[in-house]
Amino acid sequence: MAETARTEHRYGNRPTMKDVAARAGVGLKTVSRVVNGEPGVTPDTERRVQEAIEALGFRRNDSARVLRKGRTASIGLVLEDLADPFYGPLSRAVEEVARAHGALLINGSSAEDPDREQELVLALCARRVDGLVVIPAGDDHRYLEPELKAGVATVFVDRPAGRIDADVVLSDNFGGARDGVAHLIAHGHRRIGFIGDQPRIHTAVERLRGYHAAMSEAGLPVHDSWVSLGSTAPERVRTAAEAILSGPEPVTAIFAGNNRVTVTVVRILADLERPVALVGFDDFELADLLRPAVTVIAQDAAQLGRTAAERLFHRLDGAPDTARRIELNTRLIPRGSGELPPAN
Amino acid sequence: MAETARTEHRYGNRPTMKDVAARAGVGLKTVSRVVNGEPGVTPDTERRVQEAIEALGFRRNDSARVLRKGRTASIGLVLEDLADPFYGPLSRAVEEVARAHGALLINGSSAEDPDREQELVLALCARRVDGLVVIPAGDDHRYLEPELKAGVATVFVDRPAGRIDADVVLSDNFGGARDGVAHLIAHGHRRIGFIGDQPRIHTAVERLRGYHAAMSEAGLPVHDSWVSLGSTAPERVRTAAEAILSGPEPVTAIFAGNNRVTVTVVRILADLERPVALVGFDDFELADLLRPAVTVIAQDAAQLGRTAAERLFHRLDGAPDTARRIELNTRLIPRGSGELPPAN
DNA sequence: TAGAGCCTAGACAACGTTGTCAGTCTCGGT
């Protein structure tokens, strides 16, 4: 009892079930039974084993367990940037679902780099995660084919998979953008700018498509110079915005293609004298406290994550199913900036 | 070449090195050598093996590898809430450092629940992560002793470990809060409120201590009703703020103990007629765009994460060292809300 | 041409766990 644990291990080595068994004077398998709460162990034996576990500070090695059992009880999440506030709620939602299914979450940021995405995904597969939730950076996911065939459940979120048949959970980017632009039109705007993310990115293209749809449905022409797709770096957005706002036919309203663009545009408009209307895709914290408060097309990031993760575990729980495309609605939240009338 | 892969595996099973070896007509170990880029393989043999790998869609099973090698090349990060914008840059920074060291990041949210923290940490240990970065929720980490002894490098961030000797990386919470409150005092305030997080949380207590220090250094009394520690839920903060602002001796300025409190307070002050000065601990996006822009004590979350992760890998790279406490400076960013004069 | 030395390759054990199976012990019924 007061006897201290003495081990013969090299430093850094951890006690194994074998060590526990030796100390408790029982067989290896009995320790395994105790550790896993399997039946068929006398209370007395169990107590001895528990004491040995306690004394040695034993902790089951899940790597070995995984090797034996085949399942890792962990899922991987690959997204663009952990630090982006849009992905916070999403990953949290995925984590909650994973937790509810007793799984851990391993995640990484692709930094919007397809090679890095692939590297990460394959590293996760090598770890034998049971499933993957991927917000794709690249547009060709054929490299995943062997993994899918091998049974790694995979769900894509926010953007569809490229050249491969897989589940995907999306927001209605087209419809959301169309609604947002239509909202500006309804408030009298005729010249509306669009500043979006890189054309490589599916959401950017879809939202641009929504913009064009709204304009054309209203019979409004679109001047090439009103549209700008590219990096969301503040400098790039600033340049684009300044061009759009100062050309021969300056716009009276801007539709911002995502939260980062919106924030930069807000900064720019704050320094401007004439009011320019603004609707942004993605809601963001404090949007309601700005003056004017920012009208947005909100998508429910947490719901995206939750839906994807649930779909994932649904697959893991057996139900083999054909790939499905789930699209979530967006919601227009009028707050002021999108209701400003045009100022010529 | 055009021959399709035919396998005898049960569905869901993945090819192993043995399968690859059989197909390539070589020994198991040769496959291992090719997969790991070890020398001593003829170009011709290597090609045959590569073809077999390709054809079968083989991917090394890292679980087995880990079991054999002892290191998992992964580290765990336990924080309070992935969705909290404060932790985004922090986890991203940890991830970057991990990546630079070829390690993956496994993370989870403790939801500020000590039991859940322990559960998570131990699950990570069972996975045999090489190291841990922990933002503690609890205040007793003796449960980690066997792990530390077994060589799991551990660094605590943002708050110190409880009842255990371990590395910790902190912001200067005391100094930062003192500076912030002193700033308000310098602008003429005498009655200053403090709304902070739960007293269980180290940072909350330290910041409160800073508040008291600044007040006492200025020879100002502190009325009990001016101070409120508790949950950061908006309703709680709102109640606290309303009490502080409406008592017999209403405050003319508020020091908000963290970003969530600050945001809620901003909302409340926006509905108020009389101007109330505000300094918040933690910077947040768009703080500069609010009117008035919000003066904050900024801590560098990314730097916290980076420092902690680097310390972790430093330990993993051999250097056994005594536990160290690293404290990072905070920075006062005056933006307007903290420079408002008192309005009686 | 024989022997040394090098390069390539494979057999085998080990990592720590779990599933299978067989052995021992106890107890109750006859």
Place this chain on the structure above:
DNA sequence: ACCGAGACTGACAACGTTGTCTAGGCTCTA
């Protein structure tokens, strides 16, 4: 006293990989 049933328990193989060790073939030199 004996047998069968049932409850405990442990020996052993297997999971897929890597480290060690040895074998075989080749080249090079004396």
